[in-house]
Amino acid sequence: MTSQRVVIAGAGLGGLRTAEALRAHGFEGEIVIFGDEAHAPYNRPPLSKEALYGEISHEKLAFRVRSTATDLTWRLNDPIAGSDLDAHTVTLASGEVVTYDALVAATGVSARRLPIPGPPATAAAGRHVIRTLDDALALRASLTQDARVVVLGAGFIGCEVAATARQLGCEVHCVAIDSHPMIRPLGVELAAELERRHKERGVIFHLGVGLTAFEGESHVTGVVLSDGTRLAADVVVEALGSRCNVEWLDGHGLDLTDGVLTDNALRAVRDGVPLDGVSAVGDIARFPNPRFDDRPWRIEHWNIPTDTGRRAATAITAYLSGTDYADVVATEWDALPSFWSDQYEIRMQSYGMPGLADADGIRLLEGELHGECVMGYHRGEDLVGVVGIGMLKIVNGYRDRVGKAEWLRARAAS
Amino acid sequence: MGLKVVVDMNVCQDHGQCVFAAPEVFELDDNGRLVVMVEEPDESMRSAVEDAADVCPVQAITIEG
Numbered sequence: 001m002t003s004q005r006v007v008i009a010g011a012g013l014g015g016l017r018t019a020e021a022l023r024a025h026g027f028e029g030e031i032v033i034f035g036d037e038a039h040a041p042y043n044r045p046p047l048s049k050e051a052l053y054g055e056i057s058h059e060k061l062a063f064r065v066r067s068t069a070t071d072l073t074w075r076l077n078d079p080i081a082g083s084d085l086d087a088h089t090v091t092l093a094s095g096e097v098v099t100y101d102a103l104v105a106a107t108g109v110s111a112r113r114l115p116i117p118g119p120p121a122t123a124a125a126g127r128h129v130i131r132t133l134d135d136a137l138a139l140r141a142s143l144t145q146d147a148r149v150v151v152l153g154a155g156f157i158g159c160e161v162a163a164t165a166r167q168l169g170c171e172v173h174c175v176a177i178d179s180h181p182m183i184r185p186l187g188v189e190l191a192a193e194l195e196r197r198h199k200e201r202g203v204i205f206h207l208g209v210g211l212t213a214f215e216g217e218s219h220v221t222g223v224v225l226s227d228g229t230r231l232a233a234d235v236v237v238e239a240l241g242s243r244c245n246v247e248w249l250d251g252h253g254l255d256l257t258d259g260v261l262t263d264n265a266l267r268a269v270r271d272g273v274p275l276d277g278v279s280a281v282g283d284i285a286r287f288p289n290p291r292f293d294d295r296p297w298r299i300e301h302w303n304i305p306t307d308t309g310r311r312a313a314t315a316i317t318a319y320l321s322g323t324d325y326a327d328v329v330a331t332e333w334d335a336l337p338s339f340w341s342d343q344y345e346i347r348m349q350s351y352g353m354p355g356l357a358d359a360d361g362i363r364l365l366e367g368e369l370h371g372e373c374v375m376g377y378h379r380g381e382d383l384v385g386v387v388g389i390g391m392l393k394i395v396n397g398y399r400d401r402v403g404k405a406e407w408l409r410a411r412a413a414s
Numbered sequence: 415m416g417l418k419v420v421v422d423m424n425v426c427q428d429h430g431q432c433v434f435a436a437p438e439v440f441e442l443d444d445n446g447r448l449v450v451m452v453e454e455p456d457e458s459m460r461s462a463v464e465d466a467a468d469v470c471p472v473q474a475i476t477i478e479g
C-alpha cells in the first residue's frame with residue numbers, strides 16, 4: 001500500500017494539534033505542515049500580556065510537541081499560495097505542487113488594518129499590529145518609558161496592549177467606536193466597570209469615535225478622530241479585529257464568507273455538501289455547535305484549535321482508513337469555547353458564548369462588580385456564558401452548566 | 415519507565431484548565447492554587463495527562479517518560 005499523505009496548511013496551534021491527534025488516532029502516513037512564518041508553532045496569547053511586558057523569545061513561547069508526534073514534516077517559511085480541491089493538490093508560493101489524500105486548513109487570521117491613507121502600514125513607521133512573535137518584538141522595542149501610544153480598538157487584545165503599555169510607563173490613549181471597552185462580549189455593566197479600572201490605571205479613552213486620518217509621512221506622528229480630536233503619537237497599535245487567511249482556498253465553491261464553513265465534523269462545505277478529506281480547524285473554522293444552536297460560529301479562542309483539531313483528526317483518520325467513517329461524522333460533537341484575559345492584576349476567565357445573551361439576560365451570579373465577581377449570560381432560560389473576574393475556582397465550577405441549548409431540548413422532545 | 419508529571423510553578427498561573435482534563439492528577443486547593451496530587455500517575459493516565467498539558471494556556475506542564 002502506498003503511504004497516504006495529510007497536508008496541513010498553517011503551522012500554528014491548530015495545525016500542530018491536528019497533527020498530534022492524527023498520530024494519536026493511529027494515522028501512520030505522512031503529515032506535512034506548511035507555515036508561512038519562520039517559527040515552529042508558538043503560543044500567541046502572551047504576546048499582548050506577560051511576554052510583551054517581559055521577555056519575548058520563541059524558546060519560551062514554543063509549544064511542546066507530543067512525543068508520539070516527532071515524525072512530522074515541518075515546512076516552515078513555505079507558504080501555500082493556492083489549491084485545487086478536485087486534483088487534490090496545493091501549490092506553494094515557490095511554485096511547487098504537492099498532492100494530498102486529506103487537507104487541513106489551519107491558516108488562522110491576520111490583524112485587520114484600517115484602510116485609511118497615511119504613513120506605511122509597517123512597524124518601522126510606527127504603525128503596529130499584534131499577531132505574530134515578530135509583531136510583538138517590534139512593538140516591545142517602541143514601548144519605552146513615556147512613549148505616546150494610541151491603541152485603536154478596545155476589544156480584548158487592544159485592552160491587554162493598553163494595560164501592558166501602561167505598566168511599561170507609556171502614555172496610553174485607547175480609541176474605539178464602541179461606548180465601552182469589550183462591551184460586545186461582556187455587556188454594558190461589566191464593560192463599564194473594566195473601563196473604570198483601566199482609567200484608574202491611567203488609560204485615556206476616546207469612545208464612540210472613529211479614526212479619520214493618520215498624521216506623519218515616513219513615520220506616524222499622530223491621529224485625528226471623527227470628533228476632531230488630534231492625538232500626538234509615537235506608536236499606533238491597530239487592534240481592530242481580524243481577517244481570515246483563506247484566499248488560498250478561493251475558486252472551489254467553498255463558503256468563505258467568514259472563514260471556512262464546515263459541518264459538525266469540521267469538513268469544508270462545498271455547494272451545501274460536506275467535502276470528504278478537506279477540513280478546517282482553529283480560528284478560521286465556522287462550524288455548527290449544538291451546545292448553543294444550529295448556526296455555524298467562528299470562534300477565535302485559544303481552546304478551539306485543540307478541540308477542532310481533535311475532532312477533525314477523528315474524521316480524517318476514519319475517512320482515510322475507511323473504518324466507521326459514516327458513524328464518526330454522524331456522531332454529534334459540541335465545543336465549549338473558553339477564553340481568558342489578563343489586564344494588570346485583573347484575571348478574567350470565560351466559558352461559553354456570553355455575546356449570545358439577551359440584552360436583559362446578564363446577571364451577577366457571585367461576588368460584587370467592584371471586586372471579584374462572576375457574571376452569568378442568559379438567552380431565554382439558558383446560561384450561554386459565564387465570565388469571572390478573579391474567582392477562578394468558582395467560575396470554573398460553572399463551566400459544565402454552560403450551553404445545553406433550549407433548541408436542543410426542543411429537538412429532543414419532538 | 416513510568417510517567418512523570420512536572421509543573422513549572424514559576425510559570426503556572428492557576429488557570430485550572432488541567433484540572434478538567436485530568437481531575438485525578440490535578441486539583442485547585444481552597445485558595446485556588448494548583449496542586450499536583452499524583453506526580454507519577456499510572457500509564458493508563460497518559461492520554462489524560464497529555465490532554466492536560468495541551469490545554470494549559472501557559473504551557474507549564476511537561477511530561478517525562
Ligand SMILES: Cc1cc2nc3c(=O)[nH]c(=O)nc-3n(C[C@H](O)[C@H](O)[C@H](O)COP(=O)(O)OP(=O)(O)OC[C@H]3O[C@@H](n4cnc5c(N)ncnc54)[C@H](O)[C@@H]3O)c2cc1C
Binds near residue numbers: 014015081
Ligand atoms: C496577541 C494575541 C492574544 C491572544 N490572547 C488570547 C487569550 O487571552 N485567550 C484566548 O482564548 N485566545 C487568545 N488569542 C487567540 C488565540 O491565540 C488563537 O485563537 C489561536 O492562536 C488560533 O490558532 P490557529 O492555529 O487557528 O491560528 P494561528 O495560531 O494564527 O496559526 C495559523 C498559522 O498559519 C500561518 N499561515 C497563514 N496563511 C498561510 C499560508 N497561506 N500558508 C502557510 N501558512 C499560513 C500563519 O502565519 C500562522 O502561523 C490571542 C491571539 C493573539 C494574536
Ligand code: SF4
Binds near residue numbers: 433470471474
Ligand atoms: S492549566 Fe496550567 S496554569 Fe492552569 S493550573 Fe494547570 S498547570 Fe497551572
